[in-house]
Amino acid sequence: MIKAILIFNNHGKPRLSKFYEHYSEDTEQQIIRETFHLVSKRDENVCNFLEGGMLIGGSDNKLIYRHYATLYFVFCVDSSESELGILDLIQVFVETLDKCFENVCELDLIFHVDKVHHILSEMVMGGMVLETNMNEIITHVDAQNKMEKSEVRAASEARVLSIIILI
Amino acid sequence: MALKIVKGSIDRMFDKNLQDLVRGIRNHKEDEAKYISTCIDEIKQELKQDNIAVKANAVCKLTYLQMLGYDVSWAAFNIVEVMSSSKFTYKVSCSHQPIRGERTVDAVLITTIINSVSLPLVTQDLSSPNQYDTGVALTGLSCFVTPDLARDLASDIMTLMSHTKPYIRKKAVLIMYKVFLKYPESLRPAFPRLKEKLEDPDPGVQSAAVNVICELARRNPKNYLSLAPLFFKLMTSSTNNWVLIKIIKLFGALTPLEPRLGKKLIEPLTNLIHRALDLLYGMVSKKNLMEIVKKLMLHVDKAEGTTYRDELLTKIIDICSQSNYQYITNFEWYISILVELTRLEGTRHGHLIASQMLDVAIRVKAIRVFAVAQMATLLDNGHLLTGNMQRNGICEVLYAAAWICGEFSEHLEDPMQTLEAMLRPKVATLPGHIQAVYVQNAAKLFATVLRKQEGTTDSLAAQETSQLLIDRLPLFVQSANLEVQERASCILQLVKYIQKLQQKEVEVAEEVTALFAGELNPVAPKAQKKVPVPDGLDLDAWINEPPSESESEDEKPKAIFTKEEPKHTRPRHTEVDEKELARRREARKQEQANNPFYIKTSPSSQKVYQDQPGVEHIPVVQIDLSVPLKVPGMPMSDQYLKLEEERRQKERSERKKKEKKKKREKHGRGRRADSGPESEEDITPAHHVDIVTEEMPENALPSDDDDKDPNDPHKALDIDLDKYV
Numbered sequence: 001m002i003k004a005i006l007i008f009n010n011h012g013k014p015r016l017s018k019f020y021e022h023y024s025e026d027t028e029q030q031i032i033r034e035t036f037h038l039v040s041k042r043d044e045n046v047c048n049f050l051e052g053g054m055l056i057g058g059s060d061n062k063l064i065y066r067h068y069a070t071l072y073f074v075f076c077v078d079s080s081e082s083e084l085g086i087l088d089l090i091q092v093f094v095e096t097l098d099k100c101f102e103n104v105c106e107l108d109l110i111f112h113v114d115k116v117h118h119i120l121s122e123m124v125m126g127g128m129v130l131e132t133n134m135n136e137i138i139t140h141v142d143a144q145n146k147m148e149k150s151e152v153r154a155a156s157e158a159r160v161l162s163i164i165i166l167i
Numbered sequence: 168m169a170l171k172i173v174k175g176s177i178d179r180m181f182d183k184n185l186q187d188l189v190r191g192i193r194n195h196k197e198d199e200a201k202y203i204s205t206c207i208d209e210i211k212q213e214l215k216q217d218n219i220a221v222k223a224n225a226v227c228k229l230t231y232l233q234m235l236g237y238d239v240s241w242a243a244f245n246i247v248e249v250m251s252s253s254k255f256t257y258k259v260s261c262s263h264q265p266i267r268g269e270r271t272v273d274a275v276l277i278t279t280i281i282n283s284v285s286l287p288l289v290t291q292d293l294s295s296p297n298q299y300d301t302g303v304a305l306t307g308l309s310c311f312v313t314p315d316l317a318r319d320l321a322s323d324i325m326t327l328m329s330h331t332k333p334y335i336r337k338k339a340v341l342i343m344y345k346v347f348l349k350y351p352e353s354l355r356p357a358f359p360r361l362k363e364k365l366e367d368p369d370p371g372v373q374s375a376a377v378n379v380i381c382e383l384a385r386r387n388p389k390n391y392l393s394l395a396p397l398f399f400k401l402m403t404s405s406t407n408n409w410v411l412i413k414i415i416k417l418f419g420a421l422t423p424l425e426p427r428l429g430k431k432l433i434e435p436l437t438n439l440i441h442r443a444l445d446l447l448y449g450m451v452s453k454k455n456l457m458e459i460v461k462k463l464m465l466h467v468d469k470a471e472g473t474t475y476r477d478e479l480l481t482k483i484i485d486i487c488s489q490s491n492y493q494y495i496t497n498f499e500w501y502i503s504i505l506v507e508l509t510r511l512e513g514t515r516h517g518h519l520i521a522s523q524m525l526d527v528a529i530r531v532k533a534i535r536v537f538a539v540a541q542m543a544t545l546l547d548n549g550h551l552l553t554g555n556m557q558r559n560g561i562c563e564v565l566y567a568a569a570w571i572c573g574e575f576s577e578h579l580e581d582p583m584q585t586l587e588a589m590l591r592p593k594v595a596t597l598p599g600h601i602q603a604v605y606v607q608n609a610a611k612l613f614a615t616v617l618r619k620q621e622g623t624t625d626s627l628a629a630q631e632t633s634q635l636l637i638d639r640l641p642l643f644v645q646s647a648n649l650e651v652q653e654r655a656s657c658i659l660q661l662v663k664y665i666q667k668l669q670q671k672e673v674e675v676a677e678e679v680t681a682l683f684a685g686e687l688n689p690v691a692p693k694a695q696k697k698v699p700v701p702d703g704l705d706l707d708a709w710i711n712e713p714p715s716e717s718e719s720e721d722e723k724p725k726a727i728f729t730k731e732e733p734k735h736t737r738p739r740h741t742e743v744d745e746k747e748l749a750r751r752r753e754a755r756k757q758e759q760a761n762n763p764f765y766i767k768t769s770p771s772s773q774k775v776y777q778d779q780p781g782v783e784h785i786p787v788v789q790i791d792l793s794v795p796l797k798v799p800g801m802p803m804s805d806q807y808l809k810l811e812e813e814r815r816q817k818e819r820s821e822r823k824k825k826e827k828k829k830k831r832e833k834h835g836r837g838r839r840a841d842s843g844p845e846s847e848e849d850i851t852p853a854h855h856v857d858i859v860t861e862e863m864p865e866n867a868l869p870s871d872d873d874d875k876d877p878n879d880p881h882k883a884l885d886i887d888l889d890k891y892v
Contacts, residue, residue: 128341
């Protein structure tokens, strides 16, 4: 099971935080800070797996992270997940983001965090891996985007129409 | 009225959406907290509006603020309200919001709200024709499912597990796990359907089902033992790596409960290990070679099965020697690795290690000193290795050790000691070809020793050395092996001659050394082809007169003009044959009876052959391979092979015996390729491969010291599922 998925930048500012277990907001923030602390002092050429901090469940849980440019992608998992598998999943996630945002950068994640949540929910649900095939994920995300767009268009048309009628 | 609406619309145009919020926060770095509290007030205003779009926007912003650490639980009702909207867009914004309902005093209130309001909403969504509506509902549900919700929605979700769209099925299956956690009684009725999903045509649904069952089985493994065969089938047929990983982890949890499972798993797991080992080839580089080999050596130590060990051994050597040893930076390290490998008992690849040692010692001049020292130690401790006498066993290493010490004896610290070690009586128990090498190299060492001793004008020592050889060599002269005999006799005579010379105070060291002068360099494999043909030599010309034309001419006309003759001659031939045969048999028997040197077959065994027309009623002993034959020291593969051979010898006639002899010769001359595949197919290793047990530490045991809520339901989920399967 995946306990949490965190994305934060080199200074520790959270860009995405998704917890699959209940923690209070304070605890969540502490977890983010603690994870950042653990991950940021790792060298570039050491292993990508380390034990979770005390708050997130201690030595039973592992942190699997990857560092891309200015962002750290961290998955906190328990022992039922394979480390290499999760590492691959992180890669799939980032590639999907890249496809959906066209050369994704940190700003995209900052301003469109809802879209990122959206994509993530196609991959991991309730702490378990839902889909690992990038094409499948993108198909569903695109279809849902289309639905949203058509609804938004219809809604704005309706609004304009109502204003015109009033006037 | 109209004005109000217009004013409202205009107001709405100035509402901040998520991006504006983010931008605003970034622009207010100094007074961020103040700015955010302003925004929260605005959001509260927006939530009071009737317009659902506005509310949805507000909820979106709340999600963002929650990530920054602000408590948004006060908005729970509003979030649920937005969820009720029929527009997909708005629902989506809520599905990421984990609605907290379990901590505060308001928890009861919020939970009630959620339960009462969500239930009809979610049910409505779940039955929506649009698959994404349902999908969103399921995603949201996974965030905030409560025991009551779980109870009420369990049957609906179970129905969804058989939805036409695989997208829905996948999500429904995955969410069942959360439902089980909150409402354990739902496991019983849902389980048969979950089991069906393991064989769903869509791979996504299948992996979701595997996921859920693996999670459940981690906590209560014994309930899922009955599913083991099904999982085994999945493991061997699936190509999805995630599924494979999960199933293997599951087996890791199950195997301690069912030891037979472990044995059955050996085969597919060995295939996986082979695949993984093959990957090592590509992975190796100068830097990581030593670490990789170190890890592999650890495995070799831990591994108990001889086949697995041999695999590792082969792999280690292959990796190290690939591309002409390009990845080895330190040959001393490599030699010590090879020496460590000699400690392996029961390996079938002794010759491989031996050939590596030879290769390295010959081609890497700088390492010869070190190599020779190591080899001398090996020879000294040769008695430890002589326990294993079989072909290609570890005693082959002594072959290499002896040769290296002999050829590069100038680097030896104490040639006398090594010479003495080579001529110990125990050496005579080694296989013939090794003894031959020992004898030959003893002679080379003798030369070196003489050179050393004569230089110091210590003629007595030199004579003692000669005497030592004369004392010890006769044992080898009497050896059953021809090669050993010949070499030993030659050298014995030589030494006797040298001794006579020594007694006359003649210096012989120079001449003896001259016997072994020159270096033996390795020959390239294509060298033979590259030998230039000398001028004037025509390889295609006949050396002798070609056979005469007359015979061929005679046959052709016969074939052309006399087609019918063969037909006539055939029946005649058979008649003649029978009579002829009988006559010849009699003549032969007469001759054999008169021949004093002919060994007759004993009449009893002849009777046995004559009595049994066929081989059908020779009882075939079925060896139960599920119980490994434990023979200490000797690998089973050879024993089994010998058993087979003995049986075949008894059963077949002389003609087949000859074929078998030919086969055995091939085995003898041939390399590991022949014996390898046979043993791997027919033989079960003495102990099963350890890879499964390595997974053991991660397997599931109900964690008694875990006091988090979600884990209590796992004890409640501990039911016997076999009744419902």
